Amino acid sequence: MRGDERGESTGRLDQPQEKRASVLPRFSMDSENFGVASEKFARFMGTATFLIWMTLFVAIWLAWNTFMPESAQFDPRALNYTLLTLILSLQASYAAPLILLAQNRQDDRDRVGLEQDRARDERNLADTEFLTREVASLRLAxxxxxxxxxxxxxxxxxxxEMEERGMLASPEDDEEEAGGRAERSKNERKPRRKDGA
Structure with a gap:
């Protein structure tokens, strides 16, 4: 009975659901582009250029709102620079998630790199083991x-053993046999004369 109730409340899986009207407008942003932008921003925030510009901005802000006449001050010192505090708080509240997003993307890249390194190491280990086995088999051979x-x-x-059995010829026999072979080869090389000559 419960399964039927759940099926009715969530709808059937083989049928498309009706589109619900949402109160807030939906917008889609390419997460890759947003991630790249957040990484660029996080990198910029970690540079000396950013620190120098931020220091200049705060120094000018404080100098303007401290030394200018009260009518020209837009964030008076009497109110403890409330607007500057708000701006710096907003910057920190946006910077922290952007930096975390950039770190997460870097972690993902590192994870992929480590997996590739691990696969390469496993291939190298397998190749080394194969070569070790081949070298061992060559040594045995x-x-x-x-x-x-x-x-x-x-x-x-x-x-x-052949000398003991008398199967070897004496050196004199070897010389005679060599001389006979040489004479036979000379006779074979001489051209035969015709009878009429």
Whole structure:
């Protein structure tokens, strides 16, 4: 029963609501443009230029309303500079929210920057871990490859084993075989003569 009552009071979600007449006129302002303007204002308020102009403004205001005749004073000293106090209070009441808005926008930018830095750091960490694994696998593969000393020792042991079994030819046989090969190659290179020559 309660769900039905709530549904009737808020209206159905699948049907558009009727537009209500508002007492105050609605105006929309681009929040981005307003934020940019507030940041510019907050930055200007933090400069020496602003402080100098504000000091000059207050000094001229106080001097005018102190030393001028009472008929020319628009904020007399007798009333403790009420108008100046009101102006400075209004400035402070508008400056504080604008500065806070600028700080919030800066916080949002910092948050986005930190998220991007975190993502970049995670990618760098993943790349580093991948490269570490690759280097480790290369080291393992290099351990399995034969070194020059190992190959030499294996060849020596094979040579000794072949000498023991008598499978190696003596040095004289090697020279005769080399001489026979050289003579055969000379004969192959000579052109054959024709019978009629």
């Amino acid at each position: 290099m351990r399995e490859t034969a070194t020059r000393d190992f190959v030499r020792s294996e060849l020596r042991s094979l040579l000794e």
